[in-house]
Amino acid sequence: MDIYLPIAEVSVNAPMIVALGALVGFISGMFGIGGGFLMTPMLVFFGIPPAVAVSTMANHVAASSMSSVIAYGRKRAVDLRMGAVLAAGGVAGAIAGVELFRWLRLLGQADLVVSVSYLLFLSVIGGLMLVESVGAILRRRRGDTAPARRDRRPVWLYGLPLKMRFPRSRLYISVIPPLALGAFVGVLSAIMGVGGGFILVPAMVYILRMPAGMVVGTSLLQIIVTTALTGVLQAGRNQTVDIVLAILLIAGGIVGAQYGARASYRFRAEELRAILALIVLVVGLRMGLGLFLTPEEPFVLMAGANG
Amino acid sequence: MTDLPPPPAQPVATPPAAVGAPAISAALTTTTVQVKSDFRGARIVLYGAVFDTGDQPTDVVVMVRGPEQAVRLTRKQKVAGLWLNSRPVVFHGAPGFYRAASNRPLQDIATFSTLRRLGAGVDHLTINAPAEQRVETRYGVRDVVVSRLGPDYYDWRRAVVRLKEKAGLYHEDQQGVRFVDRGLFRAEIALPTGAPTGEYRADILLFQDGRPVSSRARTLTVEKVGLERALYVWAHDRPWSYGLAAMAFALAAGWAASAVFRRD
Numbered sequence A: 001m002d003i004y005l006p007i008a009e010v011s012v013n014a015p016m017i018v019a020l021g022a023l024v025g026f027i028s029g030m031f032g033i034g035g036g037f038l039m040t041p042m043l044v045f046f047g048i049p050p051a052v053a054v055s056t057m058a059n060h061v062a063a064s065s066m067s068s069v070i071a072y073g074r075k076r077a078v079d080l081r082m083g084a085v086l087a088a089g090g091v092a093g094a095i096a097g098v099e100l101f102r103w104l105r106l107l108g109q110a111d112l113v114v115s116v117s118y119l120l121f122l123s124v125i126g127g128l129m130l131v132e133s134v135g136a137i138l139r140r141r142r143g144d145t146a147p148a149r150r151d152r153r154p155v156w157l158y159g160l161p162l163k164m165r166f167p168r169s170r171l172y173i174s175v176i177p178p179l180a181l182g183a184f185v186g187v188l189s190a191i192m193g194v195g196g197g198f199i200l201v202p203a204m205v206y207i208l209r210m211p212a213g214m215v216v217g218t219s220l221l222q223i224i225v226t227t228a229l230t231g232v233l234q235a236g237r238n239q240t241v242d243i244v245l246a247i248l249l250i251a252g253g254i255v256g257a258q259y260g261a262r263a264s265y266r267f268r269a270e271e272l273r274a275i276l277a278l279i280v281l282v283v284g285l286r287m288g289l290g291l292f293l294t295p296e297e298p299f300v301l302m303a304g305a306n307g
Numbered sequence B: 001m002t003d004l005p006p007p008p009a010q011p012v013a014t015p016p017a018a019v020g021a022p023a024i025s026a027a028l029t030t031t032t033v034q035v036k037s038d039f040r041g042a043r044i045v046l047y048g049a050v051f052d053t054g055d056q057p058t059d060v061v062v063m064v065r066g067p068e069q070a071v072r073l074t075r076k077q078k079v080a081g082l083w084l085n086s087r088p089v090v091f092h093g094a095p096g097f098y099r100a101a102s103n104r105p106l107q108d109i110a111t112f113s114t115l116r117r118l119g120a121g122v123d124h125l126t127i128n129a130p131a132e133q134r135v136e137t138r139y140g141v142r143d144v145v146v147s148r149l150g151p152d153y154y155d156w157r158r159a160v161v162r163l164k165e166k167a168g169l170y171h172e173d174q175q176g177v178r179f180v181d182r183g184l185f186r187a188e189i190a191l192p193t194g195a196p197t198g199e200y201r202a203d204i205l206l207f208q209d210g211r212p213v214s215s216r217a218r219t220l221t222v223e224k225v226g227l228e229r230a231l232y233v234w235a236h237d238r239p240w241s242y243g244l245a246a247m248a249f250a251l252a253a254g255w256a257a258s259a260v261f262r263r264d
Helices: A014-031 A036-045 A050-074 A080-107 A110-142 A155-159 A176-192 A197-206 A212-238 A243-266 A269-289 B112-118 B150-166 B226-237 B239-263
Strands: A002-005 A010-013 A163-166 A171-174 A299-302 B023-028 B032-035 B042-051 B059-065 B071-079 B082-085 B089-091 B098-102 B133-138 B141-147 B170-173 B177-181 B184-191 B198-208 B211-224
Touching (some): A002 A243, A010 A014, A014 A050, A014 A243, A014 A269, A036 A050, A036 A110, A036 A269, A050 A176, A050 A212, A050 A243, A050 B239, A080 A110, A080 A163, A080 A176, A080 A212, A110 A269, A176 A197, A176 A212, A197 A212, A243 B226, A299 B150, B032 B226, B042 B059, B059 B177, B059 B184, B071 B150, B112 B211
Parallel strands (some): B032 B211, B098 B170
Antiparallel strands (some): A163 A171, A299 B071, B042 B184, B059 B098, B059 B198, B071 B089, B133 B141, B198 B211
């Protein structure tokens, strides 16, 4: 059953796109991430123009994050104040990111920046996560106790001005690091077509030192605000959001996310992290491979001849 | 096939010079292609007749051009071990869709210069990159036209044709025109899913002795209809309300899913 996408102007197999949405939704629910980093390259692989894939993803990530954040909210695992600060940074980042993406497309370097960002961020984060989680699994097998976590927070987190209290997370820190983090993730969200959870979650744990229980729910809140804005901006500035594609992806995604969230209880946290690390690493390396292999066709037609 | 459109009311574009002079006529079986949710491309049949009392061999060439679309092309270049995109080059005047069908190879029908003048065949399409030409002063001579592409220009041009052919948008069929009976011919035009929407023009040319002696033009409209058209128009004319609605739907769907699954 093929269906014609009015904005992407290609025809796709509808059940396959719904299944793709469900698969990514399942992974997203299971690991508490948006799943954009996985979905965007796959859509491009299925022949969706990259600009449409990147923009339409924002709608999918917003929908699946919305479906998860409510569950976390019920468990009181969302720090609203921290979420608001991150989101404020995210809003600025998303606006800058959409304009940056527009400019890169005009220069013809959007592909390069997307490939390099994937290669760099996914392989570094995937690699670090893999080392950390495999270490944790091995320690558990050997029956060792985890090394005592250094609880000393970095000095610069406290040395910066504009301190604010975050009672939910039991933090009293400067708002500059969360604002900067939010802005950075907002830019990435516009450029890579991702929610940015894979960067936000480790950064909140290791840099902001937020309690683990608060991290995923709060990051989802930031992701919703950022991707909602990105999606509207991409539609308004670039006219690249395909609502038919979004509906197909969301239909699969929201159901997949709910089952994924349930499946996650069957695995240990470090095993989950190891699987996620492998997925992240493989996607990052695959996306970056194009930079090193000699292309069969040196010329590339670019979408959006009118900018 | 049965519902051939009636002959056009307006006078013939190139009236026969004299009684008995060869003439050509043709009609498309479909003049409007509707792009709906189940659109997977279309095949349009063109029928035509050659009116010729003489015994001279005749050749028929059918050219279909879609609406003009600027093409942006980039070339991957190896820089410090990495394959990076060069600055894109914009080509103007390239049709968004092009198909040339003939009853035998074009180079056997007419000379290079005739084909070039008519724009018949993918090698003779007018594709220019004016943005890559600039006027500057060189060696003290003013107003010299310089092309940044230089001798590479033909590589770029060939690449445009090659990539468009790969996407099914350009095609040259040397046996695309078939004579089904004496004087009666038929050609098929395949529109891929990616064919641009807009007005298409089909030129049907009759050749004798390597010269075009008669021609007809027909138009074809490819348009989005129904919901596809409504969404497309909405997204392009009121992009902000479209974007807000798409996002509101996404958030509502996410919220609804969590509400539904909470009960079980």
